[in-house]
């Protein structure tokens with residue numbers, strides 16, 4: 591995760607600040623200033639957002655009498671430990687290559703698309719490698735499930751391992767492979783994407799010096815390239831929805847209601863969580879998140895971000911060397927993984943899917 595979006599602030603402050611918006615009767619912006627080292631927020635006792643603020647337009651969800659999906663959170667947690675054991679994995683590093691090989695080794699026998707290119711960044715040309723694993727379904731159309739696996743570049747010379755930020759969601763996708771391998775999925779095809787270079791390359795707050803590259807251009811390198819590639823070859827027309835996981839392992843799990851995500855799809859996610867009894871971990875607050883789903887939203891693909899941007903009090907562990915495995919739990923991975931599977935199952939039964 592590289593940042594959350596700002597409401598009503600000059601663009602020059604965007605990289606340093608974010609605003610949490612709680613839904614009550616009206617949007618109530620709460621400005622929070624943050625930097626890499628400090629994060630201050632005004633605690634508010636406003637009522638939490640209600641998911642009923644999102645209606646389900648034109649949806650008739652069939653009753654689901656099948657047994658709930660099972661997701662192995664313990665196995666996913668084990669994968670987090672294995673990913674983190676490689677150490678920091680910024681772009682261009684040997685550790686990054688090791689994690690690429692680790693993911694690809696897990697995908698033996700799976701139809702894999704490698705999207706490899708060189709990105710022009712503020713630190714020069716850096717190699718980028720998106721990995722796509724394709725699992726066929728019985729219906730025409732594709733659901734993409736994505737996670738970035740690179741770690742924060744400005745922290746590359748520290749002990750930052752991104753257990754939650756990059757590690758948790760990448761591990762969750764590895765466990766989804768175990769669910770999907772060798773099966774013809776009932777419903778849409780699912781393509782799992784380990785995307786690269788999500789994180790900004792240039793640090794925030796570089797002593798007041800002008801940025802080498804506008805902040806808006808210095809992130810989401812991998813997923814932007816993949817979205818453009820799939821637009822060029824026509825694949826984008828087959829993609830029904832884009833589901834993103836990012837920072838999903840926090841033992842204190844609170845998935846945000848993201849106002850950048852597609853409202854009807856957020857409602858399906860909440861319905862999925864509710865069917866599993868996990869709704870208390872979803873949508874207690876609303877914020878606008880800039881993340882890997884943005885390029886697909888711009889191309890008209892309904893998209894939803896599963897993200898918990900409250901990692902430690904006031905998000906103090908985010909982008910610090912405190913982002914370590916001891917803050918995570920298998921149960922949180924199980925909650926998000928099962929909700930992701932239930933969301934996919936509901937989407938497979940909705941006919942037709944609403945437009946964006």
Ligand SMILES: [Zn+2]
Pocket residue numbers: 591592742755789909
């Ligand atoms: Zn991040």
